[in-house]
Amino acid sequence: MSEQQELKIENLHVRVEDQEILKGIDLTVEPGKVHAIMGPNGGGKSTLAYTLMGHPGYEVTEGRILLDGTDITEMAPDERAKAGLFLAFQYPHSIPGVTMANFLRTAVNATRPEPVSPRDFRKTMREQMALLKMKDEFAGRYVNEGFSGGEKKRAEILQMAMLQPKYAVLDETDSGLDIDALRIVADGVNALLGPEMGVLVITHYQRLLNYIKPDYVHVLVGGRIVANGGPELALELERSGYEKFEPPSAA
Amino acid sequence: MTRQAVERLSRQYDEPAWLADARLRAWQIFEMSPMPSRQDEEWRRTNPGGLRLDELVPFAEPSGQIESPLRLDGNVGGLITQMNSVTTDRSLQDHIAEDGVIFTDLQTAACEHPDLVQRYFMTEAVNPEIGKFAALNAAYWSGGTFLYVPRGVEVVLPLRSLYGLTEGGIATFGNTLLVLEDGARATYIEEYVSPEVDRQSLNAGVGEAYVGQGAHLTFITLQDWAGKVWDVSTQRALLGRDSRIDWLVINVGTGTTKTNIETGLQGQGAFAQMLGIIWGARNQHSDYHTVQDHIAPHTTSDLLYKSALTDEAKSVFSGRIRVVQGAMGTDAYQANRNVLLSEKAAAFPSPNLEIEANEVRCTHGATVGKIDQDQLFYLMSRGIPRDMATRIVVEGFFEDVLQREPVASIRDNLRDLIGRKLDES
Numbered sequence: 001m002s003e004q005q006e007l008k009i010e011n012l013h014v015r016v017e018d019q020e021i022l023k024g025i026d027l028t029v030e031p032g033k034v035h036a037i038m039g040p041n042g043g044g045k046s047t048l049a050y051t052l053m054g055h056p057g058y059e060v061t062e063g064r065i066l067l068d069g070t071d072i073t074e075m076a077p078d079e080r081a082k083a084g085l086f087l088a089f090q091y092p093h094s095i096p097g098v099t100m101a102n103f104l105r106t107a108v109n110a111t112r113p114e115p116v117s118p119r120d121f122r123k124t125m126r127e128q129m130a131l132l133k134m135k136d137e138f139a140g141r142y143v144n145e146g147f148s149g150g151e152k153k154r155a156e157i158l159q160m161a162m163l164q165p166k167y168a169v170l171d172e173t174d175s176g177l178d179i180d181a182l183r184i185v186a187d188g189v190n191a192l193l194g195p196e197m198g199v200l201v202i203t204h205y206q207r208l209l210n211y212i213k214p215d216y217v218h219v220l221v222g223g224r225i226v227a228n229g230g231p232e233l234a235l236e237l238e239r240s241g242y243e244k245f246e247p248p249s250a251a
Numbered sequence: 252m253t254r255q256a257v258e259r260l261s262r263q264y265d266e267p268a269w270l271a272d273a274r275l276r277a278w279q280i281f282e283m284s285p286m287p288s289r290q291d292e293e294w295r296r297t298n299p300g301g302l303r304l305d306e307l308v309p310f311a312e313p314s315g316q317i318e319s320p321l322r323l324d325g326n327v328g329g330l331i332t333q334m335n336s337v338t339t340d341r342s343l344q345d346h347i348a349e350d351g352v353i354f355t356d357l358q359t360a361a362c363e364h365p366d367l368v369q370r371y372f373m374t375e376a377v378n379p380e381i382g383k384f385a386a387l388n389a390a391y392w393s394g395g396t397f398l399y400v401p402r403g404v405e406v407v408l409p410l411r412s413l414y415g416l417t418e419g420g421i422a423t424f425g426n427t428l429l430v431l432e433d434g435a436r437a438t439y440i441e442e443y444v445s446p447e448v449d450r451q452s453l454n455a456g457v458g459e460a461y462v463g464q465g466a467h468l469t470f471i472t473l474q475d476w477a478g479k480v481w482d483v484s485t486q487r488a489l490l491g492r493d494s495r496i497d498w499l500v501i502n503v504g505t506g507t508t509k510t511n512i513e514t515g516l517q518g519q520g521a522f523a524q525m526l527g528i529i530w531g532a533r534n535q536h537s538d539y540h541t542v543q544d545h546i547a548p549h550t551t552s553d554l555l556y557k558s559a560l561t562d563e564a565k566s567v568f569s570g571r572i573r574v575v576q577g578a579m580g581t582d583a584y585q586a587n588r589n590v591l592l593s594e595k596a597a598a599f600p601s602p603n604l605e606i607e608a609n610e611v612r613c614t615h616g617a618t619v620g621k622i623d624q625d626q627l628f629y630l631m632s633r634g635i636p637r638d639m640a641t642r643i644v645v646e647g648f649f650e651d652v653l654q655r656e657p658v659a660s661i662r663d664n665l666r667d668l669i670g671r672k673l674d675e676s
Contacts, residue, residue: 055628056624078632078636089629093628096648097649098647098650103630107630107633107635110633110635111633
């Protein structure tokens, strides 16, 4: 009785402070596939990311989220992470006084049935940091405290590498990155891609998709997915913009 | 509590006349001074009426068991243990004693080194006239701690005192006197601890430190009382020219604490670092009044007190920077940070500047905030359960104080203690 291996979003309606932001999203992410969600600002992209991870400020009023057949709609964020979901934050929060190494070890041990030995943990962390071109001293810095934009995004990908989720949501991972940093981050993500992991890349610009190649592209405007396609849709959007998908304005 | 009881105490310990007289004078002050009330500025946020002084017995025999909250052992230069104000154990490594260092209970010191003790004991730093509870301490104290470090001597290993209170319905009178002569260095760690007690008890403590010219004292004072214990104490350090104190106050357990922590910077170039960590759970109430008293010119003080509170715990911080006339070139800093983990926890910071000199720099800041839900969400999104995420944020909150705490060897003990307390709540 093997459950369906997929992250499935069904008719998802989400409200934030009395305003309905998502108005019925249907989307399925399969292991081994990269889906991109593109759309203008205010279209609901980040709401979708936070809702998937279970932020308490986002209320699901209708629909559900299934992870490999398990309904995670009501789960706390830590339970979702244990189930195999990961969110790379657009704006990662700093935790003063807590070192990256300590944070990562706690997170790794929290998401596994057996704790890893300190030695294995350090070895893996060093390897992953080297792939992301991070210096060793990075492990001793406080989580996101005083990090540059590029360091924050690399730190997010480092966490993803250490936690090895089944489904990863990357929320505007390209924002605030120069071209070199973007390449390092994209290389980091690509190194993690494989038949086991499904990825949902959320982005405003097509630029990131030059480095992380999507299998599918979806356009999110006004809380609904208004178009689906392959990589060519992203290129088309780059040329024509989102205007033709925008609802007619009242003005 | 009576005058006869004070006399009996002096007779029982066969005390020298000057000490017996001092006790009786203190008793007189106690009797004459009014019980503080909430109308007094000092007691605005701590109701002294909650303390049933007349139901407390000022003596008790040692009983029960106590354990060092910091779980320190082994590598110390000396250790004094007392229970219910009775000294039960004391030690000092020979090589330290050979340098002329005295580390013993205050009663023994008063008999064996009367000149030294008489010169310093409750004369200048804290004297019985400052208030009713200091007077009560001066009348009834027993046990206590005396540290004397001669000129130029450095004591490398920490010296410790463990003050235990093991019964309900009693009052103890912890008393610490630290004297560092010019150029001396020492680290002193004291822990106040009690098991759960069935009724209200009180520790009315006094602490005094004299830090000579160019001397350096590291002073760690830790409170881990049970929920029915009151602590009303005053500790004051006087700093000589170019001397330094690093002073960390930790409170991880109390019923009601009303404590004054004061430094008097009396010598030019003196430096005081004052640090505080307060963890409050259940209905713990801690009320700290700090004073950074700049008496000599070109003195520096730097204070950082942090509290994290859950349940219905309350934390009061009243921090005063005083710069007397002529103390130009003073550099004083004060920060009080509070984080609340529950709806009913509350913190009341009030900074207070009294500046009578020109050319000084004094800055202060206080904040009270709830625990950051976005930080919790971020940690939880990595699979860390809410309780553990909260613990991580609070530990991180205290970490900058620990990083400034000068005894690196006990930092892990402090982290473990705070972690244990967070787990208990």
